Amino acid sequence: MAAVTVSVPGRKMPPRPGPVPEAAQPFLFSPRGPGVGSVPGGSAMSPQVEWTARRLVWVPSELHGFEAAALRDEGEEEAEVELAESGRRLRLPRDQIQRMNPPKFSKAEDMAELTCLNEASVLHNLRERYYSGLIYTYSGLFCVVINPYKQLPIYTEAIVEMYRGKKRHEVPPHVYAVTEGAYRSMLQDREDQSILCTGESGAGKTENTKKVIQYLAHVASSPKGRKEPGVPGELERQLLQANPILEAFGNAKTVKNDNSSRFADFALEALAKATYERLFRWLVLRLNRALDRSPRQGASFLGILDIAGFEIFQANPPGLLALLDEECWFPKATDKSFVEKVAQEQGGHPKFQRPRTLRDQADFSVLHYAGKVDYKASEWLMKNMDPLNDSVAALLHQSADRLTAEIWKDGPGGAESPLSHPPISPPRAFQKRQQQQSALRVMQRNCAAYLKLRHWQWWRLFIKVKPLLQVTRQDEVLQARAQELQKVQELQQQSAREVGELQGRVAQ
Structure with a gap:
């Protein structure tokens, strides 16, 4: 297969890595030349x-x-x-x-390189690439993915091998390139890494999370575990088998998506929350133990987060749950007063609606991506303040059912849950939510700062020098170990001489 050079504005691309399956080429490469665009x-x-x-x-x-x-x-x-x-x-x-x-x-692979970086140009570039079959596009540090709503031939073992060991600029945009970058940084810098998959319902977060896991399982598994090409290795097989278990536990059908992740959705009943959390914690622990039977000390961690989308706002108003926690402070608060507070705080938001007539069943509506959802706030305050009864928790721990008893066991070996302890008071719950929002704003500011910092020459120099510093520290550790070994050897030689002298005296 002949190599084809693909040019992208602002940089010179290397020859196309090969061999690339012919069926995958239209969905990865955008051939460019005179008259194109x-x-x-x-x-x-x-x-x-x-x-x-x-x-x-x-x-x-x-x-x-x-x-x-x-x-x-x-x-x-x-x-x-x-x-x-x-x-x-x-x-x-x-x-x-x-x-x-x-x-x-036209069809730029990285929108950070556009001369005119505005909303219209970004949307036009994404649309052009999407209509050409190119669903992956970089935007600086991020990788934008548009759901094709069909299977594409760009997730095969041959494509995985195409991205293995390659730098991001050497291959076309792909979730595999992002994963490879995180995996190599984890190995080289010995630092934990994370990959965040965010978007609206049906955007493809869960599917791309699966592709990240597939890539990691393939490149991290031993070649000996893969007996023949096309057959997944043992680690990859186990991960593929574990995924349906997690999906069955935490996924649900929505208007836009038959298999939507709902792990982070809110359940009001205290007992339901505690049972769900403990069962999920137990399930994750069991899967981790099944996947890694040989614990390693000092191993780095690569986390993959599949969460709902969030936007960067100058001011992020408190959400429905924060208002619910706040309303629980007041002794005379009712469901009606909570609805009025929500309407007062969020009434001007374009996604919030109040019923037109009092005969409507809903107290308010929220315009989600998947459609309009009506909410009836009946008994919300009572359910939100409902503590987990200690007697119920103790009874469940003594259950004759082995699984029920295990997930309700607190302490080492059990799926301990903070919900099993005395419930957090409403003021503390509201304070915790405020801290979470503050942490999110810090993450957003840090992300914006990094986007500016990564082009600074001193930062680039630090990135190149940092691995060398790691090597220097490792050399120092090795030298210290060598000195310890030398001392042990000297002690051993001294002991051997003393034993020899003793044996000589006994012989005399």
Whole structure:
């Protein structure tokens, strides 16, 4: 198979790693060359010439979100544009007009390299790549994935081998490249790593989490465990068998997704929460013990988090559960007062709705990604304050059923749960939620800081020097061990001489 060079704006790509299965090539590579790269609503002239001559920009569109237009006249506050498709002219405020990237940036693999980094250009690049069968696109540190809603031939053993040992810029965007980077950093730096999969329901978080696990199981398992190509190794086989168990325990069907992860969803009943948490903790411990029968000291950890999406806000208002905890503080609070507080705090949010008439069954509605969900706040306060009865916990621990008794056993060997102890008071629960929100904001600020820091020359130098420092520390440890060994050997030789002298005296 001949190697094909793929060029990406801002960098020179190496030859295509091979061999790559022919069926997978259209979903990984975007061949580029003269004439490649189109202009929306373009004419017969070359894309670059047309982009320059017509001064193309993006303007808002009710149907498409954004559409291409030619800039005809610019004022201090407004500008006149001509829509590329219809030819209609209109005047718009200048802050509603967004610049368009040159055609050479068409289907860019990393959107951080775009000259014009705005919402319209990002959406256009993702759409172009998606319509070409390219579901993975980098955005700086992140990898954006758009669900194709069909099986693609880019997760085979041959593709895994294609990404094994490769740096991110040497191969096309893929969740395997992200996983390889985390795995190699764990091995080289001896530091724990984490991969965060976030998005709306049905976005593909769970499926991509499976691909991360598949890749790690393949590259981390011993080649001896894989007797023939195409047959998964022992570790990979065990992980594949464990996954349906976890899915059966924590997944549910929604409007958009028949297999939606719901591990983090909230259950109000105290006993239900405790049982669910303990059973899940017990299940994870059993699976971990089954997958790793030879504990290793000092081993690094690579965590994979499959969670619902979160956005970065300047001010993150308290959510429904935080308001529920807060309302539980007040002795005279009722379900009605809680609903009124929610309406007062969240009434202006576009995703929050109150019923139009009092005859409606719902107290309020939330517009989720999967659709509108009605909520009836009947007995919410009572259920939220309902403590876990110690007598019930003790009774469950004494159950004749072995599994029930084990998950309700506290202490070493048991699935200890904080819910088995005296319940957290409402003020402490609200304070804990506030701390979680504060921690999330710290993570967001750190992430933004890293995106700026990673281009700093001193930081790049530190990244290169850091592994050498690790090696230096290892050399120091080895030297100390060598000195200890030398002392032991000297003591052994001295003991041998003394034994020899003693034997000589006895012989005399």
